[in-house]
Amino acid sequence: MNTPPLRRSELATPASNDHMFAKAAASDADLVFLDLEDAVAPALREQSRGKAIQALNEYDWGTTVRAVRINGIDTKWAHGDIIEVVEGARENLDTIIVPKVTAARDVWWVDVLLNQLEERLGLLKRIRLEVLIEDVSGVAHAEEIATASTRLDAVIFGAGDLSVSQGARVDTNFRPREPYPGDFWYFARMQVLTAARIAGIAAIDAPYPDFRDPAGYEEDARSAASLGFNGKWAIHPSQIEIANQVFRASDDEIRRARRVLEAYRAAEAEGLGATSVDGQLVDAAHVKLAENVLAHHAAVTDSGRESLQQ
Incomplete structure (x- = not known):
């Protein structure tokens, strides 16, 4: 089995909020992604590309992996997100995160576009990919998604949109509103984890929205780590240290x-x-x-x- 890349913590940072960039770049997260998707109002998504490019080019990110989450490939923004950010950031972009992936063809679409851009721009470093599995179709096709491209470093379990896709009755932390015996997301988590292991890449657990509840975040992280997940999303810098400690060997x-x-x-x-x-x-x-x-x-x-x- 291949050793997956180090992805204990992945910090989400809205690409529209440039006042957050310096703190994100200086954080101890293994990966920081500048979000062009759900964290940005639709009216600001195109102009936020420029802010993301500026952050990638001007800040010292140290050993942190520099990523951008694009909009879903079924939206009007995805094509422009990839082209504009890659052309603007070039070697200062390490990874693109693709949301709402439902089948291998979604990964292939991004892979082909990156091949064309890298050749045209003469980029020496290959841009990597991570994908979000957050739809019932994505869960069903997790293995083919995880093995769709040699660019892939990780698959990410997304409980939020999966809740909608599944019709689940959950609270704001994506936990069941009614008593449930065990891990409510066990099947979906294991589908994502199994696919990641087959592909030899990392498996990243879902975000925990209530950043004022560190105990709840840690409980979620420890449960995922016990299954074999490599890391967890952080939606706030306060969650980074917890993830880094949980997803490491004691x-x-x-x-x-x-x-x-x-x-x-x-x-x-x-x-x-x-x-x-x-x-x-x-x-x-x-x-x-x-x-x-x-x-x-x-x-x-x-x-x-x-x-x-x-």
Whole structure:
């Protein structure tokens, strides 16, 4: 399995609100996206492209991935969003986030347009993609979407629009209004996660709108992390640190992973296929889990964000 890119936290920033750009660029988010879609009033979407370009070109983003969320490809803005932002930002744009993807053809459309732009502009760096699965059709076609392009770095679970598409009765944090036994979004989350793992890319969990409820955000994040998600959206800078802490290996996990590998290698040297650590079985599956923990730890270290783990 490929190691997905580091995407513990993805901060949403409205492209129309230029007073937020400096704080976003200086944040500890693994990715910041300037939003041209739902966070911007329709009348301001075209003029907000220029603000996004200016932010990408003029601010120091450090190691943060620089992204823009375009409008859905079924809208009148999508074509212009891609062309204008790519032409204006060029190598200062790392990733485009495509919303409301329902089938592989949606990804293909953006991929082909980017191929043409990169060739015409002579861009040396390939622009990456992330896609939002936030419609019942997208959930049903998650695997074909996740494997539609080699540009893809992540699929993102979007509970908000999926609630509308599904006809779900949920509150403003997309939680069920009536008692429900377990994770209300378990099936959709697992569809997105499974598709991401098949494609070898990251799976990102949905936003949590109430940024004044850090405990609720952390509960959501821990549930997603337990399933295997790589990160979560943040709609406010206060949520970034929570996501970065939840979607990382703890010091205890790192130490145990190293012990598991040491014990297994020692057993292998003696011709054994399994051993034990602290009275618990350790076999090949446990080794793979330990290797995943250490690979993620290495990704955090290599990104220059190791200080977040102290």
